[in-house]
Amino acid sequence: MKNSSKVNLGLIFILSTFLMAFGLPQDQKKGSPWEIPEKYMKMGNPYKDDAGLTKVGKMLFSKHCKSCHGSKGLGDGTKAAQLDTFPGDFTIDAFQKNSDGDLFYKSFIGRDEMPNFEKKITDDEDKWAIINYVRTL
Amino acid sequence: MKNKILQLILLWICLALTSIAQEQEQESKPVDKPVRSPFEGGMLIDNQTGVIPVKNTLEMLIQHRFGSMENGISDFFGIYAPGANLRLGLNYSLLDKLMVGYGLTKKNMYSDFQAKYALLQQTRSGRIPVAVTLYGNMAIDGRSEEVFGVNYKFTNRFSYFGQVIVARKFTEWLSIQTQGSFTHYNSIEEQTDHDKIGVGISGRIKFAPQSSFVFQYDHPFSVGGKSESEPNLGFGYEASTSTHIFQIFVSNAQGILPQDNYMFNQNDFMEGELMFGFTITRLWGF
Incomplete structure (x- = not known):
């Protein structure tokens, strides 16, 4: 093989590797179904009709959730790409069909890459404020 | 009977x-609950705020002051200038209203032990309109014995700082606090006061859910009239997330430790004797 062919092959290999790095979709898996304890499944939202809390929820969502879930809950936050599991799209019907109790458990108890927020958001009213805001997405 | x-x-x-x-x-x-986050964290540039993280939270602080900006672009406005100061601190919330901590500062190798107690918390209903917080520390100068001259005693290294902070969150975007303090140094050079009284005002103007403009002004008053120190003015930007708080600012006191700022600051803000600084706070809940 001529030297020039070797150089060409090498260049093609480097270029294709470079393009693949950007072109191939990242292997981000979808989360497996959650096992929600009965206590949470039955849980009602005591602040469901408190419209004033939505603004508080938006503020808290920005502080605690936005970096992974994105400002509009599309799962496209700045940290989302580093996660093994897609953080979910909050705007789709399948997500919004979750009961308030399900969302409470998923949001604040968490599992795997979804951290537990019980010690960061200690007031239940604040937790429900975030759920109320997520319902508006 | x-x-x-x-x-x-x-x-x-x-x-x-x-x-x-x-x-x-x-x-x-x-239940009348305390107002939500009147400030993002426990520090506001050089001042303590009334905020104490919830019980069993460990707080790590990295506080840095660069050199003076006086030389302009030649040392990139002090960022590459010599004479920077650094404090590393760890605080732990023993109770929701009580925090204790330790810090080590490069200047004078101060080791400080501190406590902060939330005496009153402003409530959402307005029943308690302001938050009142007590803060105190004791610092030990860690330099070599020779610095302290003749008749050296270990207690010569001690300095104390006590402060009352009265704060109010006026709206979701505006929180203001005033602080009154007393500083005492056990051993100090001749022609210098042992004590200083300080008053100040500081605040936060929040312009986005995670971003705020922060400011402070601290004025020292001489007790004894032997020595004067300069007021400390600062302003900057604060960003906060769930577990981090980041502040970058310009101020004219480099001591980091409050008693050092009140006692020794000779930088004049109006003369442009300013420096960049930043504080990084990291929180862990246990």
Whole structure:
């Protein structure tokens, strides 16, 4: 093989590797179904009709959730790409069909890459404020 | 005698019934909670705020002051200038209202032990309109013995700082606090006061859910009239997330430790004797 062919092959290999790095979709898996304890499944939202809390929820969502879930809950936050599991799209019907109790458990108890927020958001009213805001997405 | 015993029993029953009634009344009242995050964290440039993280939270602080900006672009406005100061601190919330901590500062190798207690918390209903917080520290100068001259005693290294902070969150975007303080150094150079009284005002103007403009002004008053130090003015930007708080600012005091700022600051803000600084706070809940 001529030297020039070797150089060409090498260049093609480097270029294709470079393009693949950007072109191939990242292997981000979808989360497996959650096992929600009965206590949470039955849980009602005591602040469901408190419209004033939505603004508080938006503020808290920005502080605690936005970096992974994105400002509009599309799962496209700045940290989302580093996660093994897609953080979910909050705007789709399948997500919004979750009961308030399900969302409470998923949001604040968490599992795997979804951290537990019980010690960061200690007031239940604040937790429900975030759920109320997520319902508006 | 029997009558007296009867009267005592009746009195006791009345008192017991009254206390039960009061408990029931308290239970039926809605809980008046403290206002939500009047400040993002426990520090506001050089000042403590009334915020204490929830019980069992460990807080790590990295506080940095660069060199003076006076030389302009030649040392990139002090960022690459010599004479920077650094404090590394760890605080732990023993209770929701009580935090203790330790820090080590490069200047004078101060080791400081501090405590902060939330005496009153502003409530959402307005029943308590302001938050009142007490802060105190004791610092030990860690330099070599020779610095302290003749008649050296270990207690010569000690300095103390006590402060009362009165804060109010006016709106979701505006929080202001005033602080009054007393500084004492056990050993100090001749022609210098041992004590200083300080008053100040600082605040936060929040312009986005995670971003705020922060400012402070601290004015020292001489006790004894022997020595003067310069007021400390600072302003900057604060960003916060769930577990981090980041502040970058310009100010004119480099001591980091409050008693050092009040006692020794000779930088004049109006003369442009300023420096960049930043504080990184990291929180861990246990």
